[in-house]
Amino acid sequence: MAAPNARKFLGRLSLPERTFVADALRAETVGGVLLLAAAIAALILANTPLSDFYQDVRDFSFGPGSLHLHLSVGSWAQDGLLTIFFFVAGIELKRELVSGELREPKAAALPVVAAVCGMAVPALFYVAANAGGGGDLSGWAVPTATDIAFALAVLAVIGTSLPSSLRAFLLTLAVVDDLFAILIIAIFFTTQIHFLELGLAAAGLALFWFLHRRGVRGWFVYVPLALVIWALMHASGVHATVAGVAMGLMLRCTVRDGEEYSPAEHIEHLVRPLSAGLAVPLFALFATGVTVSGDSLGDVFTKPEPLGVVIGLVAGKTAGVFGGSWLAARFTRAELNEDLAWADVFAVASLTGIGFTVSLLIGDLAFPGDPVLAGEVKVAVLVGSLMAAVLATALLKLRDVKYRTLCDDEERDEDHDGIPDIYELDNPEYHLRMAAIHEAKAAEHRRLAEVAAGRGTNDDGPA
Numbered sequence: 001m002a003a004p005n006a007r008k009f010l011g012r013l014s015l016p017e018r019t020f021v022a023d024a025l026r027a028e029t030v031g032g033v034l035l036l037a038a039a040i041a042a043l044i045l046a047n048t049p050l051s052d053f054y055q056d057v058r059d060f061s062f063g064p065g066s067l068h069l070h071l072s073v074g075s076w077a078q079d080g081l082l083t084i085f086f087f088v089a090g091i092e093l094k095r096e097l098v099s100g101e102l103r104e105p106k107a108a109a110l111p112v113v114a115a116v117c118g119m120a121v122p123a124l125f126y127v128a129a130n131a132g133g134g135g136d137l138s139g140w141a142v143p144t145a146t147d148i149a150f151a152l153a154v155l156a157v158i159g160t161s162l163p164s165s166l167r168a169f170l171l172t173l174a175v176v177d178d179l180f181a182i183l184i185i186a187i188f189f190t191t192q193i194h195f196l197e198l199g200l201a202a203a204g205l206a207l208f209w210f211l212h213r214r215g216v217r218g219w220f221v222y223v224p225l226a227l228v229i230w231a232l233m234h235a236s237g238v239h240a241t242v243a244g245v246a247m248g249l250m251l252r253c254t255v256r257d258g259e260e261y262s263p264a265e266h267i268e269h270l271v272r273p274l275s276a277g278l279a280v281p282l283f284a285l286f287a288t289g290v291t292v293s294g295d296s297l298g299d300v301f302t303k304p305e306p307l308g309v310v311i312g313l314v315a316g317k318t319a320g321v322f323g324g325s326w327l328a329a330r331f332t333r334a335e336l337n338e339d340l341a342w343a344d345v346f347a348v349a350s351l352t353g354i355g356f357t358v359s360l361l362i363g364d365l366a367f368p369g370d371p372v373l374a375g376e377v378k379v380a381v382l383v384g385s386l387m388a389a390v391l392a393t394a395l396l397k398l399r400d401v402k403y404r405t406l407c408d409d410e411e412r413d414e415d416h417d418g419i420p421d422i423y424e425l426d427n428p429e430y431h432l433r434m435a436a437i438h439e440a441k442a443a444e445h446r447r448l449a450e451v452a453a454g455r456g457t458n459d460d461g462p463a
Contacts, residue, residue: 030276030277031149031153031275031276031277031280031281032147032148032149032150032151032152032153032154032276033153034276034277034280034281035147035149035150035153035276035280035281035284035356035357036150036153038281038282038284038285038288039284039285039356039382041285042285042286042287042288042289043288043289043290043292043382045289046289046290046291046292047291047292051291054289055289057073058072058073058074058286058289059072059074060072060073061073063076067231067235068235069231069234073286074286074287077282077283077286077287078283078286078287078361078364079234079239079240079241080230080240081279081282082241082244082279082283082357082361083230083240083241083243083244084244084271084274084275084279085241085244085275085279085280085283085357086178086182086242086244086245086248087244087245087247087248087271087275088248088271088275089175089178089179089244089245089248090244090245090247090251091249091251091253091264091267091268091271092171092175092178092248092268093175093176093178093179093245093248093249094248094249094250094251094253094264095253095264095265095268096172096175096176098253099253099254100172101168101172102172102175102176109328109332110325110328110329110332110334111169111172111173111176112176113324113325113327114173114320114321114324114325114328114349115173115176115177115180115321116176116180116324117320117321117323117324117327118144118146118173118177118320118321118324118349118352119144119145119177119180119181119184119320120144121316121317121319121320121323122143122144122312122316122317123140123141123143123144123312123316124316125143125308125311125312125315126139126140126143126308126309126311126312126316127140127308128308129304129307129308129311129312130304130305130308132304133304133307134304135303135304135308136304136305136367136370136373138366138367139305139308139309139363139366139367139377141184141188141362141366142309142312142355142359142362142363142366142377142380142381143308143309143310143311143312143313143316143317143355143359143384144177144180144181144184144312144355144359144362145177145181145355145357145358145359145362146173146174146317146352146353146354146355146358147354147355147356147357147358147385148170148171148174148177148178149276149280149356149357150354150356150385150389151174151351151352151354151392152170154351154354154389154392154393155167155396162396162403163339163340163403165337165340166340166344166348169348170348170351170352173321173352174352177352178245178358179245181358181362182239182241182242182245184362185239185241185242185361185362185365186238186239186242189239189362189365189366190237190238190239191237192237193236193237193238194235194236194237195236197232197233197236197237198233198237198238201229201232201233201236201238201243204225204228204229204232205229205243205246205247205250207225208222208226208250209250211225212250212251212263213252226243226247229243229247230243230244239365241361248264251263251267252264253265280357283357283360283361284356284357284360287360287361287364287378288360288378288382290375290378292379296376296379297379297383299376299379300376300379300380300383303376305373305376305377305380306376306377306379306383309359309363309377309380309381309384310380310383310384310387312384313353313354313355313359313381313384313385313387313388314353314384314387314388314391316353317349317350317352317353317355317388318346318349318350318352318391319349320349321348321349321352322342322345322346322349325345325349326342326345341399343395343398343399344399346395347392347396347398348392350388350391350392350395351388351389351392352388353384353385353387353388353391353392354385354388354389354392355381355384355385355388356381359381359385360378360381363377363378363381
């Protein structure tokens with residue numbers, strides 16, 4: 001029997017949390033479809049007679065050289081557009097820390113441990129594959145990342161019947177994953193730091209925080225300031241995307257008197273479509289354009305570096321997230337939702353092996369002096385993500401009927417008051433309304449039975 005105070009792992013979300021998750025994932029799903037379309041377009045351009053044109057556009061450089069910003073189009077997409085993506089990730093993380101799954105240490109333990117294990121185990125798999133085969137260990141971080149937009153695009157193809165608790169778990173995992181990914185980039189892929197520019201960037205962030213806390217409003221204040229902070233961070237040697245996460249974390253997520261939404265929620269609502277619909281797809285367009293041939297696909301399974309990436313994504317992410325979840329639940333005495341099984345957690349864990357956006361970014365950072373190896377690693381990211389998607393699709397389809405039943409229970413609203421019935425079971429007024437509805441239905445059934453028996457009347461007169 002369950003302990004009276006036992007916490008529920010993957011239990012039903014509160015109604016506000018469920019609404020937020022549904023809205024957030026809807027936007028991410030659309031972004032994932034656009035991301036997939038951009039990746040396919042890039043592969044077509046790079047493997048057709050248009051490849052020279054594609055490379056010329058990607059390598060075209062512009063920008064002020066005096067500010068260290070004379071960058072290629074590909075670098076602008078990587079360092080500039082992805083900052084918008086990480087800005088949204090910073091807002092999501094702040095919200096999770098203030099009002100989401102990460103606000104309570106005990107509740108946060110599960111997704112945090114699962115995410116940490118889901119990054120550590122793939123790295124170990126990569127190291128094991130390369131240490132024995134004489135490969136380059138620099139790419140250990142490539143298979144550690146999860147692309148939430150791509151994962152949700154897969155879910156959109158599979159169907160929309162996944163219970164909200166599993167979707168929320170996947171979203172929380174991705175938020176924590178993004179945080180550790182940016183820490184990895186900042187710590188392990190920063191080769192030289194210019195402290196003057198870094199100090200000025202920190203001063204800009206402090207000004208950003210001060211103005212926001214004082215209630216100063218207006219895009220014309222924050223957009224120029226954000227661009228200055230980004231440029232200074234880029235010039236400092238620290239990856240510029242760190243500036244996006246830092247600014248996202250500084251936004252206020254609480255609602256004050258007279259406010260319908262918090263500033264963070266309002267800004268996220270404005271910026272998320274820009275991130276999911278433009279920034280990330282454009283990054284994918286210029287990052288995934290690699291030449292794919294029989295030889296390059298063969299190298300994925302024969303050379304240690306790309307093989308380590310594939311094993312890390314498909315096996316490492318699944319084993320890490322599932323193992324971390326089970327261990328965290330075991331030692332925190334959290335009980336799995338009785339409507340679900342550990343097989344469901346394993347299926348969601350396999351989805352986290354879809355590492356795309358951040359994995360491609362880390363692949364470029366890990367092998368800056370070897371474009372051939374960097375290209376092979378990109379192909380490995382694509383292959384590993386595809387294999388993880390196929391595995392997750394098969395596993396989730398095995399439980400599709402159960403998911404549909406759970407989803408129908410969450411959506412049912414027989415009294416048509418806009419609130420799913422499952423959230424009103426403890427409300428006496430709800431039971432009175434339902435009793436009236438059932439009595440009305442019973443009366444209608446009795447009237448129809450009498451009409452059929454010839455003893456009642458129908459709308460046209462005597463039966």
